[in-house]
Amino acid sequence: METYLIKSETTTLKITPEAYHTMIEHGESGFPNEICGFLYGKYSGDEKLITLAKPAENVKEGDQRRRFEIDPRDYQRAEVFALTEGFDFLGIYHTHPNHPAIPSIHDLKQAMPVFSYIILSIQEGKFDHIRSWQIDDQENKFFEENITNLNQNG
Amino acid sequence: MAKILIPTPLRKFTENNATVEVTKNTIGDSIHELAEKHPGLKKHLIDEKGDIRSFIRIYLGDDDIKSLDGPSTRIEENSLISIIPAIAGGM
Ligand SMILES: [Zn+2]
Numbered sequence: 374m375e376t377y378l379i380k381s382e383t384t385t386l387k388i389t390p391e392a393y394h395t396m397i398e399h400g401e402s403g404f405p406n407e408i409c410g411f412l413y414g415k416y417s418g419d420e421k422l423i424t425l426a427k428p429a430e431n432v433k434e435g436d437q438r439r440r441f442e443i444d445p446r447d448y449q450r451a452e453v454f455a456l457t458e459g460f461d462f463l464g465i466y467h468t469h470p471n472h473p474a475i476p477s478i479h480d481l482k483q484a485m486p487v488f489s490y491i492i493l494s495i496q497e498g499k500f501d502h503i504r505s506w507q508i509d510d511q512e513n514k515f516f517e518e519n520i521t522n523l524n525q526n527g
Numbered sequence: 528m529a530k531i532l533i534p535t536p537l538r539k540f541t542e543n544n545a546t547v548e549v550t551k552n553t554i555g556d557s558i559h560e561l562a563e564k565h566p567g568l569k570k571h572l573i574d575e576k577g578d579i580r581s582f583i584r585i586y587l588g589d590d591d592i593k594s595l596d597g598p599s600t601r602i603e604e605n606s607l608i609s610i611i612p613a614i615a616g617g618m
Contacts, residue, residue: 483615
């Protein structure tokens with residue numbers, strides 16, 4: 374385990390089947406490139422419920438198999454969307470093609486507080502596993518969030 | 528007064544307020560005013576030299592201030608300023 378990863382059992386992340394499948398389909402169809410998108414739902418205390426995953430464009434110039442970047446204009450629209458539609462803006466998802474869903478040092482450098490960073494590992498075009506991470510209060514380590522409730526009952 | 532739209536992940540430093548009003552006449556002064564009002568924001572907005580950090584973009588309405596006059600860009604009574612964190616990563 375990398376030194377900037379720590380474990381925690383405090384945060385729970387629930388994902389509706391719709392949001393879950395949106396991320397998987399997006400991740401598989403974008404392979405071998407990294408894809409990315411926005412996460413929306415409700416935040417209450419120690420629990421986050423993700424009800425909507427919204428694909429964004431990876432605008433990274435260069436090798437999109439190893440990097441992603443979101444256009445600042447798209448980010449601005451994402452904030453406005455959350456405000457006008459009554460969602461909490463909960464975080465960002467991206468894929469690691471042919472790599473495990475463990476955040477990299479590049480992910481850490483640009484991570485924002487509070488946001489969930491969901492990573493999907495896509496192996497040879499097929500979804501393999503999903504994990505979610507958040508930076509700690511000192512903003513120099515990720516802790517893992519517990520993903521639950523991935524069933525049809527929402 | 529002009530308003531600054533705070534990105535969701537930084538609202539923990541503004542008592543969960545999505546917008547904060549500022550009174551100064553330029554973008555740069557307004558960002559400093561915001562950081563003084565909400566000190567937890569400072570390290571996210573301003574670097575050691577007192578400049579706006581390279582990891583964030585500032586928009587005035589729909590325009591990146593880099594395409595205007597940068598931090599010297601003047602703001603109006605009803606301006607909406609957005610703070611936009613760089614979202615990027617990889618593996
Ligand atoms: Zn990554």
